[in-house]
Amino acid sequence: MLQVRSARLHVMLWRRANEPFSGSWALPGGPLLADERLGTSVARQLASKVEVRQLAHLEQLETRSDPDRDPRGRTVATAYLGLVPSHLDPVLPDDTAWQPVDALPETAFDHGSIVTSALERLRAKLSYTNVGFALAPPTFSVAELREIYVAALGYEVTATNLQRVLLRRGVLEATGETAASGRAGGRPAALYRFVTSSLEVTDPFAVLRPPSSRAR
Amino acid sequence: MLQVRSARLHVMLWRRANEPFSGSWALPGGPLLADERLGTSVARQLASKVEVRQLAHLEQLETRSDPDRDPRGRTVATAYLGLVPSHLDPVLPDDTAWQPVDALPETAFDHGSIVTSALERLRAKLSYTNVGFALAPPTFSVAELREIYVAALGYEVTATNLQRVLLRRGVLEATGETAASGRAGGRPAALYRFVTSSLEVTDPFAVLRPPSSRAR
DNA sequence: CCAAAAGTGTTGGGAATACACCCATGC
DNA sequence: GCATGGGTGTATTCCCAACACTTTTGG
CATH class of the missing domain: 3.90.79.10 (Nucleoside Triphosphate Pyrophosphohydrolase)
Structure with missing residues:
Protein backbone atom coordinates (compact mmCIF):
# COMPACT_ATOMS: atom_id res chain seq x y z
CA MET A 1 0.00 0.00 0.00
CA THR A 129 -2.23 5.72 -17.71
CA ASN A 130 -4.49 7.78 -15.47
CA VAL A 131 -3.35 6.05 -12.21
CA GLY A 132 -2.80 9.46 -10.71
CA PHE A 133 -6.48 9.39 -9.70
CA ALA A 134 -5.63 6.83 -7.01
CA LEU A 135 -3.04 9.05 -5.37
CA ALA A 136 -4.84 12.39 -5.60
CA PRO A 137 -7.73 13.78 -3.55
CA PRO A 138 -11.14 14.25 -5.25
CA THR A 139 -10.30 17.78 -6.34
CA PHE A 140 -6.98 19.58 -6.36
CA SER A 141 -5.03 22.40 -7.91
CA VAL A 142 -2.36 21.64 -10.49
CA ALA A 143 0.25 22.65 -7.92
CA GLU A 144 -1.03 20.03 -5.50
CA LEU A 145 -1.13 17.40 -8.21
CA ARG A 146 2.39 18.30 -9.21
CA GLU A 147 3.57 17.69 -5.66
CA ILE A 148 2.03 14.21 -5.75
CA TYR A 149 3.60 13.34 -9.09
CA VAL A 150 7.00 14.60 -7.98
CA ALA A 151 6.82 12.52 -4.81
CA ALA A 152 5.81 9.39 -6.68
CA LEU A 153 8.16 9.78 -9.64
CA GLY A 154 11.16 10.92 -7.64
CA TYR A 155 12.10 13.71 -10.03
CA GLU A 156 10.94 17.20 -10.86
CA VAL A 157 7.93 17.81 -13.10
CA THR A 158 6.71 21.28 -13.98
CA ALA A 159 3.12 22.24 -13.27
CA THR A 160 2.85 23.74 -16.73
CA ASN A 161 3.66 20.58 -18.62
CA LEU A 162 1.87 18.26 -16.23
CA GLN A 163 -1.31 20.25 -16.70
CA ARG A 164 -1.01 20.27 -20.45
CA VAL A 165 -0.25 16.59 -20.83
CA LEU A 166 -3.13 15.50 -18.62
CA LEU A 167 -5.61 17.97 -20.08
CA ARG A 168 -4.77 17.13 -23.67
CA ARG A 169 -5.29 13.46 -22.95
CA GLY A 170 -8.64 14.15 -21.34
CA VAL A 171 -7.45 12.74 -18.02
CA LEU A 172 -8.20 15.90 -16.03
CA GLU A 173 -11.11 18.31 -16.19
CA ALA A 174 -11.68 21.65 -14.45
CA THR A 175 -14.36 21.64 -11.76
CA GLY A 176 -15.07 25.34 -12.34
CA GLU A 177 -14.24 26.12 -8.74
CA THR A 178 -11.16 27.85 -7.44
CA ALA A 179 -9.18 27.43 -4.26
CA ALA A 180 -8.66 30.37 -1.92
CA SER A 181 -5.31 32.03 -2.42
CA GLY A 182 -2.71 31.69 0.29
CA ARG A 183 -1.88 34.24 2.97
CA ALA A 184 0.94 35.59 0.85
CA GLY A 185 -1.44 36.41 -1.98
CA GLY A 186 -1.19 35.03 -5.45
CA ARG A 187 -3.76 34.14 -8.00
CA PRO A 188 -6.30 31.59 -6.75
CA ALA A 189 -5.80 28.17 -8.30
CA ALA A 190 -8.45 26.52 -10.43
CA LEU A 191 -9.54 23.13 -9.12
CA TYR A 192 -9.44 20.00 -11.22
CA ARG A 193 -10.58 16.42 -10.93
CA PHE A 194 -9.74 13.18 -12.70
CA VAL A 195 -12.39 12.40 -15.30
CA THR A 196 -12.28 8.70 -14.52
CA SER A 197 -11.51 6.89 -11.30
CA SER A 198 -10.66 3.50 -12.65
CA LEU A 199 -7.50 2.55 -14.48
CA GLU A 200 -7.33 3.52 -18.15
CA VAL A 201 -4.46 3.42 -20.56
CA THR A 202 -4.24 6.85 -22.08
CA ASP A 203 -1.11 6.58 -24.20
CA PRO A 204 -1.23 3.07 -25.68
CA PHE A 205 1.48 2.79 -28.33
CA ALA A 206 4.60 4.87 -28.13
CA VAL A 207 5.78 3.55 -31.46
CA LEU A 208 4.85 0.96 -34.05
CA ARG A 209 1.31 2.12 -33.82
CA PRO A 210 -1.31 0.84 -36.23
CA PRO A 211 -1.47 2.62 -39.60
CA SER A 212 -3.49 5.80 -39.29
CA SER A 213 -7.09 4.95 -38.48
CA ARG A 214 -7.50 2.48 -41.30
CA ALA A 215 -8.95 -0.73 -39.88
CA ARG A 216 -7.19 -3.82 -41.02
CA MET B 1 4.68 -20.52 -25.68
CA THR B 129 11.51 -3.08 -25.66
CA ASN B 130 13.74 -5.25 -27.82
CA VAL B 131 11.64 -8.45 -27.31
CA GLY B 132 11.65 -8.94 -31.05
CA PHE B 133 14.94 -10.79 -30.60
CA ALA B 134 13.02 -13.72 -29.11
CA LEU B 135 10.77 -14.12 -32.14
CA ALA B 136 13.33 -13.56 -34.89
CA PRO B 137 16.03 -15.87 -36.25
CA PRO B 138 19.69 -15.00 -35.60
CA THR B 139 19.96 -12.94 -38.78
CA PHE B 140 17.24 -11.70 -41.08
CA SER B 141 16.35 -9.10 -43.65
CA VAL B 142 14.12 -6.20 -42.68
CA ALA B 143 11.37 -7.74 -44.83
CA GLU B 144 11.52 -10.96 -42.81
CA LEU B 145 11.50 -9.04 -39.55
CA ARG B 146 8.54 -7.03 -40.75
CA GLU B 147 6.61 -10.22 -41.40
CA ILE B 148 7.26 -11.32 -37.82
CA TYR B 149 6.18 -8.01 -36.34
CA VAL B 150 3.03 -7.90 -38.45
CA ALA B 151 2.12 -11.42 -37.37
CA ALA B 152 2.66 -10.64 -33.70
CA LEU B 153 1.07 -7.18 -33.66
CA GLY B 154 -1.88 -8.05 -35.85
CA TYR B 155 -1.66 -4.92 -37.96
CA GLU B 156 0.46 -3.60 -40.81
CA VAL B 157 3.88 -2.11 -40.21
CA THR B 158 6.05 -0.77 -43.00
CA ALA B 159 9.56 -2.11 -43.45
CA THR B 160 10.83 1.45 -43.82
CA ASN B 161 9.66 2.64 -40.44
CA LEU B 162 10.38 -0.58 -38.62
CA GLN B 163 13.96 -0.42 -39.80
CA ARG B 164 14.38 3.19 -38.80
CA VAL B 165 12.87 2.89 -35.37
CA LEU B 166 14.92 -0.16 -34.46
CA LEU B 167 18.15 1.17 -35.93
CA ARG B 168 17.88 4.56 -34.28
CA ARG B 169 17.33 2.92 -30.93
CA GLY B 170 20.35 0.73 -31.44
CA VAL B 171 18.26 -2.44 -31.25
CA LEU B 172 19.36 -3.74 -34.65
CA GLU B 173 22.72 -3.75 -36.34
CA ALA B 174 23.75 -4.74 -39.88
CA THR B 175 25.78 -7.93 -40.14
CA GLY B 176 27.43 -6.70 -43.32
CA GLU B 177 26.17 -9.72 -45.21
CA THR B 178 23.41 -9.78 -47.77
CA ALA B 179 20.82 -12.40 -48.63
CA ALA B 180 20.62 -13.83 -52.13
CA SER B 181 17.94 -12.16 -54.19
CA GLY B 182 14.87 -14.18 -55.08
CA ARG B 183 14.17 -15.95 -58.35
CA ALA B 184 12.24 -12.93 -59.55
CA GLY B 185 15.25 -10.68 -59.11
CA GLY B 186 15.34 -7.63 -56.96
CA ARG B 187 18.04 -6.03 -54.92
CA PRO B 188 19.60 -8.41 -52.39
CA ALA B 189 18.55 -7.59 -48.85
CA ALA B 190 21.07 -6.61 -46.19
CA LEU B 191 21.04 -8.90 -43.16
CA TYR B 192 20.60 -7.63 -39.64
CA ARG B 193 20.78 -9.03 -36.15
CA PHE B 194 19.55 -7.90 -32.75
CA VAL B 195 22.37 -6.29 -30.80
CA THR B 196 21.22 -7.85 -27.54
CA SER B 197 19.44 -11.10 -26.89
CA SER B 198 18.07 -10.41 -23.46
CA LEU B 199 15.18 -8.12 -22.64
CA GLU B 200 15.94 -4.41 -22.56
CA VAL B 201 13.62 -1.47 -22.31
CA THR B 202 14.53 0.82 -25.15
CA ASP B 203 11.85 3.52 -24.85
CA PRO B 204 11.40 4.08 -21.12
CA PHE B 205 9.26 7.19 -20.64
CA ALA B 206 6.78 8.28 -23.23
CA VAL B 207 5.95 11.39 -21.27
CA LEU B 208 6.68 12.99 -17.92
CA ARG B 209 10.29 12.13 -18.39
CA PRO B 210 12.92 13.40 -15.98
CA PRO B 211 14.17 16.94 -16.62
CA SER B 212 16.88 16.89 -19.25
CA SER B 213 19.87 14.98 -17.93
CA ARG B 214 20.19 16.99 -14.75
CA ALA B 215 20.42 14.59 -11.82
CA ARG B 216 18.17 15.45 -8.95
C1' DC C 1 2.55 49.29 -6.30
C1' DC C 2 4.92 45.08 -5.30
C1' DA C 3 5.41 40.27 -4.30
C1' DA C 4 3.51 35.81 -4.95
C1' DA C 5 1.31 32.23 -7.22
C1' DA C 6 -1.29 30.48 -11.31
C1' DG C 7 -1.93 29.98 -15.91
C1' DT C 8 -1.18 30.87 -21.14
C1' DG C 9 1.61 31.81 -25.46
C1' DT C 10 5.29 30.57 -28.00
C1' DT C 11 9.36 28.38 -29.53
C1' DG C 12 12.38 24.69 -30.53
C1' DG C 13 13.60 19.96 -30.78
C1' DG C 14 12.94 15.21 -31.48
C1' DA C 15 10.74 11.29 -33.16
C1' DA C 16 7.45 8.76 -35.91
C1' DT C 17 4.67 8.11 -40.13
C1' DA C 18 4.09 8.55 -44.97
C1' DC C 19 5.60 8.85 -49.47
C1' DA C 20 8.63 9.79 -53.24
C1' DC C 21 12.65 8.46 -55.21
C1' DC C 22 17.00 5.91 -56.02
C1' DC C 23 19.66 1.31 -56.04
C1' DA C 24 20.84 -3.47 -57.25
C1' DT C 25 19.67 -7.71 -59.06
C1' DG C 26 17.52 -11.60 -62.40
C1' DC C 27 15.75 -12.47 -66.66
C1' DG D 1 15.77 -2.69 -70.52
C1' DC D 2 12.33 -3.83 -67.42
C1' DA D 3 10.20 -5.85 -63.56
C1' DT D 4 11.04 -6.80 -58.76
C1' DG D 5 12.28 -6.06 -54.33
C1' DG D 6 15.46 -3.23 -51.04
C1' DG D 7 16.87 1.02 -49.12
C1' DT D 8 17.36 6.16 -48.45
C1' DG D 9 15.83 11.11 -48.59
C1' DT D 10 12.58 14.19 -47.27
C1' DA D 11 8.30 16.37 -45.74
C1' DT D 12 4.74 16.58 -42.49
C1' DT D 13 2.81 16.02 -38.24
C1' DC D 14 2.54 15.63 -33.55
C1' DC D 15 3.96 15.90 -28.97
C1' DC D 16 6.65 17.41 -25.29
C1' DA D 17 9.89 20.42 -22.59
C1' DA D 18 11.35 24.94 -21.68
C1' DC D 19 10.73 29.56 -20.80
C1' DA D 20 8.84 34.09 -21.31
C1' DC D 21 4.98 36.54 -20.28
C1' DT D 22 0.35 37.67 -18.57
C1' DT D 23 -3.30 37.28 -15.00
C1' DT D 24 -5.11 37.59 -10.41
C1' DT D 25 -4.78 37.83 -5.85
C1' DG D 26 -2.97 39.77 -0.77
C1' DG D 27 -0.61 43.21 1.61
Missing part, protein backbone atom coordinates in the same frame (compact mmCIF):
# COMPACT_ATOMS: atom_id res chain seq x y z
CA LEU A 2 1.47 3.28 -1.15
CA GLN A 3 0.45 6.83 -0.35
CA VAL A 4 1.91 10.29 -0.81
CA ARG A 5 2.17 11.95 2.61
CA SER A 6 3.80 15.36 3.15
CA ALA A 7 5.14 15.38 -0.38
CA ARG A 8 6.88 12.05 0.06
CA LEU A 9 5.88 8.61 -1.13
CA HIS A 10 5.34 6.17 1.72
CA VAL A 11 4.61 2.47 2.04
CA MET A 12 2.57 0.95 4.83
CA LEU A 13 4.62 -1.59 6.83
CA TRP A 14 4.22 -3.35 10.13
CA ARG A 15 6.95 -4.18 12.58
CA ARG A 16 7.52 -7.87 13.23
CA ALA A 17 7.62 -8.87 16.88
CA ASN A 18 8.61 -12.51 16.29
CA GLU A 19 11.26 -14.46 14.47
CA PRO A 20 12.18 -14.62 11.72
CA PHE A 21 13.11 -11.01 11.04
CA SER A 22 11.98 -9.87 14.45
CA GLY A 23 12.10 -6.08 14.57
CA SER A 24 12.18 -5.73 10.78
CA TRP A 25 9.37 -4.15 8.83
CA ALA A 26 7.11 -6.24 6.62
CA LEU A 27 4.35 -5.80 4.09
CA PRO A 28 0.91 -6.83 5.33
CA GLY A 29 -0.17 -10.22 4.06
CA GLY A 30 -1.22 -13.66 5.00
CA PRO A 31 -2.40 -17.03 3.79
CA LEU A 32 -4.97 -17.53 1.07
CA LEU A 33 -8.16 -19.17 2.31
CA ALA A 34 -9.61 -22.30 0.76
CA ASP A 35 -12.19 -20.65 -1.47
CA GLU A 36 -10.83 -17.19 -1.77
CA ARG A 37 -9.38 -15.42 -4.73
CA LEU A 38 -6.17 -13.44 -4.41
CA GLY A 39 -7.74 -9.99 -4.75
CA THR A 40 -10.24 -10.81 -2.03
CA SER A 41 -7.50 -12.14 0.17
CA VAL A 42 -5.48 -8.95 -0.16
CA ALA A 43 -8.53 -6.89 0.78
CA ARG A 44 -9.11 -9.12 3.78
CA GLN A 45 -5.50 -8.85 4.95
CA LEU A 46 -5.59 -5.08 4.61
CA ALA A 47 -8.90 -4.84 6.41
CA SER A 48 -7.10 -5.75 9.61
CA LYS A 49 -4.94 -2.65 9.17
CA VAL A 50 -7.12 0.02 7.59
CA GLU A 51 -10.54 0.62 6.11
CA VAL A 52 -10.44 -1.07 2.76
CA ARG A 53 -12.72 1.49 1.14
CA GLN A 54 -9.78 3.85 1.26
CA LEU A 55 -7.95 1.81 -1.36
CA ALA A 56 -8.48 3.63 -4.63
CA HIS A 57 -6.62 1.12 -6.78
CA LEU A 58 -5.35 -2.43 -6.42
CA GLU A 59 -3.46 -4.47 -8.99
CA GLN A 60 -1.47 -7.65 -9.05
CA LEU A 61 2.28 -7.22 -9.21
CA GLU A 62 4.09 -10.52 -9.33
CA THR A 63 4.43 -13.88 -7.65
CA ARG A 64 7.56 -14.76 -5.72
CA SER A 65 8.53 -18.39 -5.39
CA ASP A 66 12.15 -18.56 -4.29
CA PRO A 67 12.27 -21.59 -1.98
CA ASP A 68 14.52 -19.63 0.39
CA ARG A 69 12.41 -16.50 0.63
CA ASP A 70 11.11 -17.56 4.03
CA PRO A 71 13.64 -19.29 6.31
CA ARG A 72 10.83 -21.26 7.98
CA GLY A 73 10.14 -23.10 4.75
CA ARG A 74 8.78 -22.85 1.29
CA THR A 75 6.16 -20.16 0.62
CA VAL A 76 4.79 -18.75 -2.61
CA ALA A 77 3.53 -15.18 -2.35
CA THR A 78 1.68 -12.97 -4.80
CA ALA A 79 2.37 -9.28 -4.30
CA TYR A 80 -0.20 -6.57 -4.97
CA LEU A 81 0.15 -2.84 -5.46
CA GLY A 82 -2.43 -0.76 -3.57
CA LEU A 83 -2.81 3.02 -3.71
CA VAL A 84 -4.39 5.36 -1.15
CA PRO A 85 -5.36 8.95 -2.05
CA SER A 86 -3.32 11.58 -0.25
CA HIS A 87 -6.23 13.29 1.53
CA LEU A 88 -7.00 10.19 3.62
CA ASP A 89 -5.26 9.39 6.89
CA PRO A 90 -6.28 5.92 7.97
CA VAL A 91 -6.07 5.03 11.64
CA LEU A 92 -3.29 2.46 11.94
CA PRO A 93 -2.63 -0.24 14.54
CA ASP A 94 0.28 0.40 16.91
CA ASP A 95 2.70 -1.90 15.12
CA THR A 96 1.95 -0.36 11.72
CA ALA A 97 3.35 2.81 10.16
CA TRP A 98 3.94 4.65 6.91
CA GLN A 99 7.60 4.50 5.91
CA PRO A 100 9.16 6.72 3.24
CA VAL A 101 10.13 4.59 0.24
CA ASP A 102 13.34 6.53 -0.28
CA ALA A 103 14.58 5.67 3.21
CA LEU A 104 13.12 2.31 4.11
CA PRO A 105 13.98 0.75 7.44
CA GLU A 106 15.29 -2.80 7.48
CA THR A 107 12.74 -5.03 5.76
CA ALA A 108 11.78 -8.65 6.27
CA PHE A 109 11.88 -11.45 3.67
CA ASP A 110 12.06 -10.19 0.09
CA HIS A 111 9.74 -7.31 0.90
CA GLY A 112 12.32 -4.67 0.09
CA SER A 113 12.60 -5.87 -3.47
CA ILE A 114 8.84 -6.14 -3.75
CA VAL A 115 8.57 -2.48 -2.84
CA THR A 116 11.11 -1.72 -5.56
CA SER A 117 8.99 -3.59 -8.10
CA ALA A 118 5.91 -1.72 -6.97
CA LEU A 119 7.70 1.57 -7.43
CA GLU A 120 8.77 0.70 -10.94
CA ARG A 121 5.26 -0.29 -11.85
CA LEU A 122 3.73 2.84 -10.37
CA ARG A 123 6.24 5.14 -12.03
CA ALA A 124 5.75 3.55 -15.42
CA LYS A 125 1.97 3.70 -15.16
CA LEU A 126 1.95 7.36 -14.10
CA SER A 127 3.41 8.02 -17.51
CA TYR A 128 0.96 6.18 -19.76
CA LEU B 2 4.30 -18.33 -28.71
CA GLN B 3 5.97 -18.50 -32.08
CA VAL B 4 5.50 -16.91 -35.49
CA ARG B 5 5.01 -19.67 -38.07
CA SER B 6 4.17 -18.99 -41.72
CA ALA B 7 3.58 -15.32 -41.00
CA ARG B 8 1.03 -16.09 -38.31
CA LEU B 9 1.40 -16.02 -34.56
CA HIS B 10 0.79 -19.41 -32.96
CA VAL B 11 0.53 -20.75 -29.44
CA MET B 12 1.57 -24.23 -28.42
CA LEU B 13 -1.36 -26.20 -26.97
CA TRP B 14 -2.03 -29.83 -26.17
CA ARG B 15 -5.29 -31.65 -26.58
CA ARG B 16 -6.84 -32.99 -23.40
CA ALA B 17 -7.86 -36.64 -23.50
CA ASN B 18 -9.58 -36.68 -20.11
CA GLU B 19 -12.26 -34.78 -18.25
CA PRO B 20 -12.64 -32.01 -17.48
CA PHE B 21 -12.53 -30.28 -20.86
CA SER B 22 -11.80 -33.53 -22.69
CA GLY B 23 -11.03 -32.71 -26.31
CA SER B 24 -10.31 -29.05 -25.57
CA TRP B 25 -6.89 -27.53 -25.98
CA ALA B 26 -4.82 -26.49 -22.97
CA LEU B 27 -1.61 -24.68 -22.18
CA PRO B 28 1.18 -26.93 -20.92
CA GLY B 29 1.62 -26.80 -17.17
CA GLY B 30 1.60 -28.73 -13.99
CA PRO B 31 2.16 -28.66 -10.27
CA LEU B 32 4.98 -26.85 -8.57
CA LEU B 33 7.40 -29.17 -6.78
CA ALA B 34 8.31 -28.79 -3.14
CA ASP B 35 11.58 -26.94 -3.57
CA GLU B 36 11.18 -25.52 -7.01
CA ARG B 37 10.77 -21.94 -8.09
CA LEU B 38 8.15 -21.03 -10.65
CA GLY B 39 10.53 -20.28 -13.51
CA THR B 40 12.21 -23.64 -13.06
CA SER B 41 8.87 -25.37 -12.94
CA VAL B 42 7.78 -23.80 -16.20
CA ALA B 43 11.00 -24.95 -17.83
CA ARG B 44 10.45 -28.45 -16.47
CA GLN B 45 6.87 -28.61 -17.74
CA LEU B 46 7.91 -27.42 -21.16
CA ALA B 47 10.79 -29.87 -21.31
CA SER B 48 8.25 -32.63 -21.66
CA LYS B 49 7.04 -30.99 -24.87
CA VAL B 50 10.06 -29.43 -26.53
CA GLU B 51 13.72 -28.71 -26.07
CA VAL B 52 13.86 -25.92 -23.55
CA ARG B 53 16.95 -24.38 -25.09
CA GLN B 54 14.67 -23.20 -27.88
CA LEU B 55 12.95 -20.77 -25.55
CA ALA B 56 14.50 -17.39 -26.25
CA HIS B 57 12.54 -15.52 -23.61
CA LEU B 58 10.40 -16.36 -20.62
CA GLU B 59 8.60 -13.97 -18.32
CA GLN B 60 5.94 -14.15 -15.66
CA LEU B 61 2.51 -12.99 -16.71
CA GLU B 62 -0.01 -13.20 -13.91
CA THR B 63 -1.46 -15.50 -11.28
CA ARG B 64 -5.01 -16.77 -11.60
CA SER B 65 -6.88 -17.68 -8.43
CA ASP B 66 -10.57 -17.88 -9.26
CA PRO B 67 -11.83 -20.75 -7.08
CA ASP B 68 -13.94 -21.96 -10.01
CA ARG B 69 -11.24 -21.96 -12.62
CA ASP B 70 -10.89 -25.72 -12.34
CA PRO B 71 -14.13 -27.66 -11.83
CA ARG B 72 -12.24 -30.37 -9.93
CA GLY B 73 -11.45 -27.93 -7.17
CA ARG B 74 -9.44 -24.95 -6.19
CA THR B 75 -6.16 -24.32 -8.03
CA VAL B 76 -3.91 -21.30 -8.20
CA ALA B 77 -1.89 -21.00 -11.39
CA THR B 78 0.86 -18.64 -12.42
CA ALA B 79 1.01 -18.07 -16.17
CA TYR B 80 4.22 -17.43 -18.06
CA LEU B 81 4.88 -16.03 -21.49
CA GLY B 82 7.48 -17.94 -23.52
CA LEU B 83 8.78 -17.02 -26.97
CA VAL B 84 10.38 -19.26 -29.60
CA PRO B 85 12.35 -17.82 -32.56
CA SER B 86 10.69 -18.40 -35.90
CA HIS B 87 13.52 -20.40 -37.47
CA LEU B 88 13.12 -23.27 -35.02
CA ASP B 89 10.67 -26.10 -35.52
CA PRO B 90 10.61 -28.18 -32.36
CA VAL B 91 9.51 -31.79 -32.59
CA LEU B 92 6.18 -32.01 -30.78
CA PRO B 93 4.40 -34.93 -29.09
CA ASP B 94 1.36 -36.30 -30.88
CA ASP B 95 -1.16 -34.55 -28.66
CA THR B 96 0.54 -31.17 -29.02
CA ALA B 97 0.28 -28.61 -31.82
CA TRP B 98 0.77 -24.98 -32.73
CA GLN B 99 -2.56 -23.18 -32.99
CA PRO B 100 -3.01 -19.76 -34.60
CA VAL B 101 -3.89 -17.21 -31.93
CA ASP B 102 -6.39 -15.47 -34.18
CA ALA B 103 -8.43 -18.66 -34.60
CA LEU B 104 -8.01 -20.65 -31.43
CA PRO B 105 -9.83 -23.94 -31.05
CA GLU B 106 -11.94 -24.49 -27.97
CA THR B 107 -9.73 -24.01 -24.92
CA ALA B 108 -9.78 -25.58 -21.47
CA PHE B 109 -10.08 -23.76 -18.12
CA ASP B 110 -9.28 -20.05 -18.33
CA HIS B 111 -6.52 -20.71 -20.84
CA GLY B 112 -8.19 -18.70 -23.57
CA SER B 113 -8.07 -15.55 -21.48
CA ILE B 114 -4.50 -16.29 -20.46
CA VAL B 115 -3.53 -16.35 -24.12
CA THR B 116 -5.25 -12.98 -24.53
CA SER B 117 -3.20 -11.54 -21.66
CA ALA B 118 -0.05 -12.92 -23.17
CA LEU B 119 -0.86 -11.29 -26.48
CA GLU B 120 -1.44 -7.92 -24.87
CA ARG B 121 1.83 -8.17 -23.02
CA LEU B 122 3.77 -9.21 -26.11
CA ARG B 123 2.25 -6.49 -28.28
CA ALA B 124 2.98 -3.79 -25.74
CA LYS B 125 6.55 -4.92 -25.26
CA LEU B 126 7.26 -5.08 -28.98
CA SER B 127 6.67 -1.36 -28.92
CA TYR B 128 8.97 -0.26 -26.10
